[in-house]
Amino acid sequence: ILNVEQSPQSLHVQEGDSTNFTCSFPSSNFYALHWYRWETAKSPEALFVMTLNGDEKKKGRISATLNTKEGYSYLYIKGSQPEDSATYLCASNMDSNYQLIWGAGTKLIIKP
Amino acid sequence: ETGVTQTPRHLVMGMTNKKSLKCEQHLGHNAMYWYKQSAKKPLELMFVYNFKEQTENNSVPSRFSPECPNSSHLFLHLHTLQPEDSALYLCASSQTTLSTDTQYFGPGTRLTVL
DSSP: OOOOEEEOSEEEEETTOOEEEEEEOOOTTOOEEEEEEEOTTSOOEEEEEEOSTTOEEEETTEEEEEETTTTEEEEEESSOOGGGOEEEEEEEESSSSSOOEEOOOEEEEEEO | OOSEEEEOSEEEEOTTOEEEEEEEEOSOOSEEEEEEEOTTSOOEEEEEEETTEEEEEOSOOTTEEEEEEETTEEEEEEESOOGGGOEEEEEEEESSSOTTSOOEEOOOEEEEEO
């Protein structure tokens, strides 16, 4: 049985502040780590796919790092804006199979 | 994004009803997926189709019946559901079924079973 854990479950951040949250996954047989951003009543939107240990990806003010040896990924948001309010999901593959194992998400609320 | 569309967006049905959820992708992808999301739980994969062939059935009860007539359309037929089947049902597609391929999601159908 393998689990993908995300923490914290929810997070309130003041507009303009930077923040980060964690995705933990089993480090054995790791294949890929996906990050998604999901706004209420919309479709989950892909942010990053990461495969290599030490990998770092960036998209605007959002970046992510990956440590496959210890089994975690961090998502960073610099200078939070109200439009960053969403649930951030991560999911991992333990082999080349398409089956993603999903975390329950971190709900981010940006306070103006 | 209108790459993956789902209809209806909301559905209320009784336990004896038969209804269908529809998903259509306009991305030219070969793989399509049905996921279930119950409140405060992670996404659960239900079915996977690759080139119209079902490649995964994650021990889903037979009251859920998928259909994939072509690579662009995916249906989920529902009959004699239970109240605990109330959830958000998401459809997704990807170019292939490789683990590094991004899955593109529709907005989901919010299903309530009375």
